Amino acid sequence: MDKKSREYEVCLCHHVTRGEVEDFIREHQITDLKTLxxxxxxxxxxxxxxxxxDMILSDCAAEA
Structure with a gap:
């Protein structure tokens, strides 16, 4: 699956998708990997x- 897809499972250990991460970053205005x-x-x-x-953080920052 494409890493840019919102359905892409980023964290395999906790089963978290890219879409969930993007939404969380935007909602909470996260700017750094440690905080995320x-x-x-x-x-x-x-x-x-x-x-x-880290790539998702950069992509979200570029959109802002």
């Missing part, structure tokens, strides 16, 4: 999604 991971409780188990989460 702590607030959503993702990216803290295996860490495999942190690069994708």
């Amino acid at each position: 991971c702590e607030s959503m409780d993702i990216g803290n188990k295996c860490g495999g999604c942190r690069e994708d989460l």
Whole structure:
């Protein structure tokens, strides 16, 4: 599945989609990876999604 798709499962450990992450970032005006991971409780188990989460943060910031 395309990583830009809102249905793309970003965090496999917690089954969180890109759409859920994007919505959370916009709703809570998250600007950094640490805050995002702590607030959503993702990216803290295996860490495999942190690069994708950082990319999503950048994409959302570019839209603003």
